[in-house]
Amino acid sequence: MAKPNRNLRNFCIIAHIDHGKSTIADRIMELTGQVSKRDMEEQLLDSMDIERERGITIKLAPVRMYYTALDGQEYEFNLIDTPGHVDFTYEVSRSLAACEGALLVVDATQGVEAQTLANVYLALENDLEIIPVINKIDLQSARIDEAKQEIEDVIGLDCEGCPCVSAKEGTNIRDILEAVVKQIPPPEGDTEAPLKALIFDSYYDNYKGVILFVRLKDGTVKVGDKIKAALSDKTYEVTEVGAFAPFLQPKESLQAGEVGYIAASIKSIEDVAVGDTVIFADKPETPPLPGYKKVQPVVFCGIYPLDGSKFLDLKEAILKLKLNDASLVFEPDNSVALGFGFRCGFLGLLHMEIIQERIEREFNLDIITTAPSVSYLVHKTDGTSFYVDNPSHLPSPSDIDYMEEPIVKAEIYSPPDYLGSIMDLCQDKRGVFKDMTYLDARRVKLEYRLPLNEIVYDFFDELKSRTRGYASFDYEIAGYERSKLVRMDILLNGEICDALSIIVHEDRAYPRGRTLCENLKDAIPRQLFEIPVQAAIGGKIIARETVKAVRKDVLAKCYGGDITRKKKLLEKQKEGKKRMRQIGTVQVPSEVFMQILKTNKD
Amino acid sequence: MAGIYLHIPFCKHKCTYCDFTSFPDRLSFAEAYMACLYKEIELRGKQLESYTFDTVYFGGGTPSVIDPKYIYGAMKQIKKCFHLAKNPEITIEMNPGTVSEQKIALYKKAGIDRFSVGLQTAIDEQLKNLGRIHTARDFVYTCGLLKGENFSADVMLGLKGQTKEDVFKTIELASRCGAKHISMYALTPEDGTPIYTDYLNGELPDGDEVRELYDYGYSLLKERGYHRYEVSNFAKKGFESRHNLNYWQRGEYIGLGISASSFICGKRFSNTFDLDEYIKCVLSGFLPVVESENVEKEDAKFEFVMLALRTVYGISAHKYAESFGSDWKSDFADAYQKTRMYFEEDGDVTRIKDEYLYVQNQILTEYMNG
Numbered sequence: 001m002a003k004p005n006r007n008l009r010n011f012c013i014i015a016h017i018d019h020g021k022s023t024i025a026d027r028i029m030e031l032t033g034q035v036s037k038r039d040m041e042e043q044l045l046d047s048m049d050i051e052r053e054r055g056i057t058i059k060l061a062p063v064r065m066y067y068t069a070l071d072g073q074e075y076e077f078n079l080i081d082t083p084g085h086v087d088f089t090y091e092v093s094r095s096l097a098a099c100e101g102a103l104l105v106v107d108a109t110q111g112v113e114a115q116t117l118a119n120v121y122l123a124l125e126n127d128l129e130i131i132p133v134i135n136k137i138d139l140q141s142a143r144i145d146e147a148k149q150e151i152e153d154v155i156g157l158d159c160e161g162c163p164c165v166s167a168k169e170g171t172n173i174r175d176i177l178e179a180v181v182k183q184i185p186p187p188e189g190d191t192e193a194p195l196k197a198l199i200f201d202s203y204y205d206n207y208k209g210v211i212l213f214v215r216l217k218d219g220t221v222k223v224g225d226k227i228k229a230a231l232s233d234k235t236y237e238v239t240e241v242g243a244f245a246p247f248l249q250p251k252e253s254l255q256a257g258e259v260g261y262i263a264a265s266i267k268s269i270e271d272v273a274v275g276d277t278v279i280f281a282d283k284p285e286t287p288p289l290p291g292y293k294k295v296q297p298v299v300f301c302g303i304y305p306l307d308g309s310k311f312l313d314l315k316e317a318i319l320k321l322k323l324n325d326a327s328l329v330f331e332p333d334n335s336v337a338l339g340f341g342f343r344c345g346f347l348g349l350l351h352m353e354i355i356q357e358r359i360e361r362e363f364n365l366d367i368i369t370t371a372p373s374v375s376y377l378v379h380k381t382d383g384t385s386f387y388v389d390n391p392s393h394l395p396s397p398s399d400i401d402y403m404e405e406p407i408v409k410a411e412i413y414s415p416p417d418y419l420g421s422i423m424d425l426c427q428d429k430r431g432v433f434k435d436m437t438y439l440d441a442r443r444v445k446l447e448y449r450l451p452l453n454e455i456v457y458d459f460f461d462e463l464k465s466r467t468r469g470y471a472s473f474d475y476e477i478a479g480y481e482r483s484k485l486v487r488m489d490i491l492l493n494g495e496i497c498d499a500l501s502i503i504v505h506e507d508r509a510y511p512r513g514r515t516l517c518e519n520l521k522d523a524i525p526r527q528l529f530e531i532p533v534q535a536a537i538g539g540k541i542i543a544r545e546t547v548k549a550v551r552k553d554v555l556a557k558c559y560g561g562d563i564t565r566k567k568k569l570l571e572k573q574k575e576g577k578k579r580m581r582q583i584g585t586v587q588v589p590s591e592v593f594m595q596i597l598k599t600n601k602d
Numbered sequence: 603m604a605g606i607y608l609h610i611p612f613c614k615h616k617c618t619y620c621d622f623t624s625f626p627d628r629l630s631f632a633e634a635y636m637a638c639l640y641k642e643i644e645l646r647g648k649q650l651e652s653y654t655f656d657t658v659y660f661g662g663g664t665p666s667v668i669d670p671k672y673i674y675g676a677m678k679q680i681k682k683c684f685h686l687a688k689n690p691e692i693t694i695e696m697n698p699g700t701v702s703e704q705k706i707a708l709y710k711k712a713g714i715d716r717f718s719v720g721l722q723t724a725i726d727e728q729l730k731n732l733g734r735i736h737t738a739r740d741f742v743y744t745c746g747l748l749k750g751e752n753f754s755a756d757v758m759l760g761l762k763g764q765t766k767e768d769v770f771k772t773i774e775l776a777s778r779c780g781a782k783h784i785s786m787y788a789l790t791p792e793d794g795t796p797i798y799t800d801y802l803n804g805e806l807p808d809g810d811e812v813r814e815l816y817d818y819g820y821s822l823l824k825e826r827g828y829h830r831y832e833v834s835n836f837a838k839k840g841f842e843s844r845h846n847l848n849y850w851q852r853g854e855y856i857g858l859g860i861s862a863s864s865f866i867c868g869k870r871f872s873n874t875f876d877l878d879e880y881i882k883c884v885l886s887g888f889l890p891v892v893e894s895e896n897v898e899k900e901d902a903k904f905e906f907v908m909l910a911l912r913t914v915y916g917i918s919a920h921k922y923a924e925s926f927g928s929d930w931k932s933d934f935a936d937a938y939q940k941t942r943m944y945f946e947e948d949g950d951v952t953r954i955k956d957e958y959l960y961v962q963n964q965i966l967t968e969y970m971n972g
Contacts (some may be wrong), residue, residue: 448890512834528944528964551813553963556834558912559849560607561863563905564870564895570908 002191006071009184010098010215012080014123016113020135023167024176025063025079029246031173032065032077062213062259063246064096078244078259083406096122096201098215098259100463101184103176105155108134108142108164111150111405111443113413120155120475131179132159136164146440150515155193169175185525187257188444195219195227196255197262197278204320208240210266211248214278217289224255226281227264229272230288235281236264252426255312261546274326297329297345298406298477299352299456302499303359304341306366306579306590311340317363318342328355333390335581337499338368338593343390346372349456368581368590371457377404377480391501394487397538404480406452408432412463414471416444423465429454430505443524449478453503479561488513488542490520491534495584498592513543521545531586604866605657606684607846608639608676610665611858611877614700618733621792623861624663631877635860636672636882640679642858645889647683650856650866656687657693657845658769660714670708684849693718698744699736706747710866716843717753719744719781724772728761733796737796738775745779752841754783759819761789762805769819777826782841786819787834789814800874813960819889830915833959848907852902852925860890870895874937900971903933907969911962916953937968 005270015021065077080098081366093495096102102123106112123130134144148159157522163175190321201213223226226498228235240263242250248453254260257569266272277288289437305314322328328351346352349372356369375389388394410431412422426448434447450459455475487510490500500520514537520533531547555566580587613624613754625631630897658680659675662868664712673694680686693716695711709717723729724738745753755776776784800806807815820830828836832850835843841914848855857864860880863872874880880922883890903926910917924932930940944958944965954962 152789259887411670416969502920524822528961548810550809550961550964551789552816553961554788554810554833554959556790558909559846560605560831560855560857560865561861561872563849564863566874567901567905570966570970571964573963574970 001193004187004189004191004255004477006186007075007100008078008186008257009075009180010078010080010187010257010259011101011180011184012096012099013103013105014116014119014130015135016107016110016116019105019107019110019113019116020167021105024103024133024165026494027167027170027173028077028079028176029063029065030176032067035464045358047199048360052283058369061494062244064243064249067177067181070178071181075181078176080259083159092508096126096128097198098127099126099193100187101131101180101187103133103180104155105135105384106147106151108136108147109139110365111143111175111370112154113149117474118156120454129184130157131176131183132157132162133176133445134159134164135167137164137170151336161330174471188344189216189218189256190598191218191220191256193218193256194278194283195225195278196286196289196506197221198272198289199272199276202272202274202323204323205263208265210263210265210268210323212262212264212266212272212278214262215253216256218256219280220253220255224357226261227278228281228284228509230277230279230286231273232271232276234271236266238262238264254347266403274323295479297327298374298452299346299349299483300343300375301337301372302332302335302341302343302370303351303356304335304338304368304499306368306581308339308418310365313363313365314341314359317359319345320363321358325355326345327351335370335392337497338370338525338581341368345389349460353356354441364581366590368499368593371502372591373503374405374452374456376485376503383476391487391503392498394503397486401483402482405483405485407478407481408452408455408475409478410448410450410455410473411473412448412471412473413439414445414446414467415442415522418467419444419446421473422446422463425459425462425466426450429457430508450475451483451505452477452480453505486537489536490517491532491541491587492520492524492583492588493529493531493538494534496536497583497588499583507538510542517543520592524586524588525580526550527587529585538595603657603844603848603851603853604653604654604655605659605663605845605853605855606864607659607845607855607857608665609857609862609873610660610662610668610916611635612667613662613664613697614667615733615735618731618796619789619791620733621795622663625877629668632668632672634673634881635877636668638881638924639676641884642890643676643683645884645887646856646858649754650684650902653854653856654685654687655856655864658686658690658692658846659845661695661787663693664700666705670705670712673714674708674712679712679745681713691716693843693845696744697734698740701747703747704743706738715752717748717751718785719748719753719755721772721776722758723761723764723768724775725764725768727767727797728764731762732758732944741775745781746814749780751784753780754785754841754843755779755781757784757786757819759781759786759788759815760807762800764807764815766815766818769815770822770970773819773822777828780886783835783837783843784817784823784828785835786823788816802896811972813871830914845847847913850913851921852906854910865897868897870897903928903930904969904971907934908931908966911954911966914953916948916951919950921951935971940968941965 013021013025056245062078062080066074067077068074101277104120134147137144138141143162151159152155163172163179165176166174175585180259188432194595197214197216198217199212201212202210205211221238223238223240225238227238240250241254241260242248243260248261280284305311318330327347329345333341351370359365359367373389373391375387377385378388379385379396380399381401414422429450431450434449437445439445463473484504484506486509488502489496517533517535527550530549532546533547534541535543557564579589582590609622612629613626613767616624616626692714693720694714697720721741721908722732722734726737729737755778757772758843791806792798827838830836831842837911854866860877861875862875871891874890880890906922907917917930919930943950943956946955
């Protein structure tokens with residue numbers, strides 16, 4: 001048995017959004033000489049445009065570094081950046097499985113946040129060594145001792161002598177590296193045993209095929225080896241192995257304990273699943289590593305191509321995204337109003353937004369997305385029961401005995417000043433108060449049970465605006481509860497538009513219907529005829545607005561010099577029409593399908 | 603049919619809605635500019651020897667602001683360099699603040715037989731807002747000088763604070779003063795003009811209000827014997843503008859002078875918008891053309907439909923067939939199916955129903971490619 005490299009350290013960073021995780025990663029890379037300061041692009045690991053723009057990490061990104069420690073020895077580090085948002089817990093659990101340790105970054109001005117906790121517990125479950133790091137000590141409002149105390153109280157980690165740094169100014173970064181060397185153990189494993197490598201991510205490269213991101217638990221892999229995924233029958237010949245530097249850097253072999261990538265001309269992205277284990281093709285009996293806990297999507301929406309003929313492009317885009325975001329689930333769907341598309345499931349609202357944006361940007365596709373929905377448990381009068389997340393698949397009311405909806409246990413953290421308005425909001429959203437705890441003089445924790453369908457509606461936005469952004473919010477699914485739910489349909493010019501149907505609580509139906517009709521009235525452009533916009537429950541109209549017919553749409557003057565101008569003007573108008581879908585007789589802009597989300601008129 | 607347009611880019615004061623090429627207070631350039639215009643007429647004349655033109659139109663700017671001898675000179679040059687048909691229609695635009703008996707006498711001597719007078723509104727306060735240099739009285743005076751002549755009055759809709767009453771007063775004034783033709787336009791606030799600010803601040807009537815004023819104006823005009831023959835143009839029988847009808851029938855025209863547009867020999871093109879460039883170019887013996895576009899057949903078909911539907915004469919199937927050798931309803935089969943409920947058919951002719959004439963862009967976009 002041959003032990004892996006004793007000077008190897010695999011670790012990740014856990015932090016709440018905005019606590020400075022990516023900046024710390026940047027500083028560590030700078031200090032290890034991985035990238036020169038001059039070449040540094042801010043947030044080097046966040047390579048997606050959306051990540052840079054929003055200042056968040058969505059995808060885990062690995063990088064290898066070399067560090068000469070104060071003991072004079074050189075160490076090899078593999079750092080795996082992780083997302084902070086609760087929606088991306090799945091991504092985090094994937095990176096944790098590839099590490100022996102984790103840095104827990106806490107903002108000295110904010111303390112421990114609800115969303116961080118979930119990831120910390122995940123790390124503890126994975127037996128990772130956790131090193132607390134207090135960041136942003138340069139800020140006036142930094143409360144270093146309080147932050148340490150909070151970590152000790154809430155998580156139970158010893159903060160004695162933990163690194164206190166300012167990633168922004170580059171202060172004390174070396175303390176982090178020394179802590180990594182001293183506290184995080186080198187990987188276990190046997191470099192001579194049969195190959196066992198956990199696939200923790202992958203993406204498709206047009207030249208090399210699928211690139212597998214792996215953590216070798218046992219064995220050694222090199223170019224020419226015949227490999228297979230444990231849960232699939234196809235075998236491949238390795239064409240390239242290497243490390244993340246942070247860009248792909250080929251090397252001769254990868255050994256147990258190391259993090260790196262494998263390319264093997266894998267053409268189909270469906271054949272090698274993230275969470276599966278790479279083994280040698282001639283040792284199919286090798287037991288696979290434990291994979292990942294399957295995650296259940298909680299938010300659903302329909303995604304359709306704006307241009308109906310682009311369905312296959314959309315399919316390809318979703319398949320490719322699935323390859324590097326295993327948490328995305330989807331199935332083909334067909335809407336009367338929107339044609340062929342997909343019903344997709346997401347881990348949360350942010351996850352949904354990110355996927356929509358990636359489809360539009362990375363694949364240059366215009367899409368229509370329907371309002372998010374949750375999965376309801378329907379009990380029919382004939383005794384059968386099943387889950388429904390698409391409002392248009394709901395059986396007729398006479399066939400439904402009763403329905404259940406998902407409930408979440410929500411924790412809201414806020415300064416006490418906003419208690420009143422938060423409680424009002426939760427009341428509004430059918431919330432049931434459970435508990436309230438003062439964490440300290442400035443922070444209060446509220447616990448509520450809330451229906452998930454109220455949260456996917458506009459809870460986040462409302463909470464933010466009512467607390468001027470001070471409140472943070474975390475939730476977990478707490479099961480299903482019986483509820484009085486109905487399907488509300490929207491009729492445009494007398495015809496039901498199935499893509500606009502929603503499932504609502506009976507008591508909420510009237511105000512929702514009214515607001516919805518008002519919003520739709522404003523969002524649908526005036527056309528040559530009057531368009532009634534109606535909300536209906538089971539054939540009974542409960543709200544109505546009217547889009548008046550357009551009265552003036554003409555170029556007043558059209559003489560010699562105006563003819564070219566007029567053509568251009570009409571072309572522009574035509575372009576605008578292309579962003580619309582014809583629903584029956586009505587032209588509907590693609591944004592309308594998300595109007596359902598808005599509570600108030602702008 | 604073919605027309606000649608001459609652009610006179612001078613005025614006393616720029617109106618707040620004007621985005622035409624015009625230089626206020628630079629009348630001293632007129633001599634040089636007109637010399638160049640004569641030269642351009644000569645250059646074009648040689649090129650278009652085979653053409654016969656039956657309308658001439660002096661537009662601006664304010665053609666009546668410059669010494670009338672230049673207009674006389676331009677007409678002389680046109681007659682020398684182009685073939686004019688018998689009984690051509692020759693129009694000049696006039697601002698009521700710039701006319702005199704002598705001017706009109708010389709115009710008539712030049713062969714001008716149609717006058718287009720910019721009234722815009724009979725409400726003096728609104729005239730002031732528009733930056734017009736005249737009053738309603740000046741208009742009355744002008745009409746007095748034009749007694750017995752074929753003249754048209756421009757009327758504007760959608761002015762700040764404009765009421766139906768104001769529209770009534772304006773149309774009543776134009777009609778009583780003897781206008782044979784009235785153009786009733788909705789004000790179009792163009793980006794870059796002073797009035798655009800009013801528009802951005804929501805101070806101008808919105809589309810619905812303009813439509814109200816338009817429908818009201820339309821009924822007043824009808825009562826007074828002016829029939830609508832195009833979206834914004836109304837005339838007593840036989841006094842329709844031949845020059846403008848030519849545009850809507852996709853007839854050819856040559857534009858002369860700075861910024862003038864042309865459509866001739868299958869091409870649409872425009873002269874330069876820059877005065878220096880215009881002068882230099884023409885003096886060196888070159889045509890001052892800057893933008894030129896070949897109109898392909900598909901595009902031409904669309905133009906035909908787009909222009910014909912502006913008029914009450916509509917699309918004539920046989921005229922379309924004469925031009926393109928095909929049936930327009932088959933060429934635009936899908937669009938026609940989608941929009942036929944907005945049309946009325948009259949034998950060979952298809953026209954937009956009255957109530958949809960003012961929302962025709964909605965219909966026309968269906969006829970565009972792509």
